[in-house]
Amino acid sequence: LDPGKLAIWMRPADAKKAKVSIEPRVGGELDIVMHTKSRDLPHQGVYKVIDRPNRIAFTWFSPAAPDHESLVTLEFMPVGPATEVTLTHENLAAEDMVERHTEGWTRILDLMSQSYAKAA
Secondary structure, three states, X not given: OOHHHHHHHOOOOOOOOEEEEEOOOOXXXXXXXXEOOOOEEEEEEEEEEEEOOXXXXXXXXXXXXXXXXXXXXXXXXXXXXXXXXXXXXXXXXXXXXXHHHHHHHHHHHHHHHHHHHHHO
């Protein structure tokens, strides 16, 4: 829920940073523009659940399916000194989007993990 940190994580491989604007409250909007070398990729959503520190859920509109609402849920579980993160992305517009979104979310979670490892 920190726009500065999201700007570092929420980006494709060929971008250094994203532009992030969020209202971190249930019903609040999120607007993320991922800047790549060839184009800007705008993503929007609305926070549906903010249950700190357990769960966050938000709708997701992306250029891959701009008129189709999907749902992203992140669940956080303490595991010793670390945190296990489970990300579920539901209601994607087409089956071929599953692999692309899996790759994108995996990269984002890796960037998030690297960021916290450096801070520790």
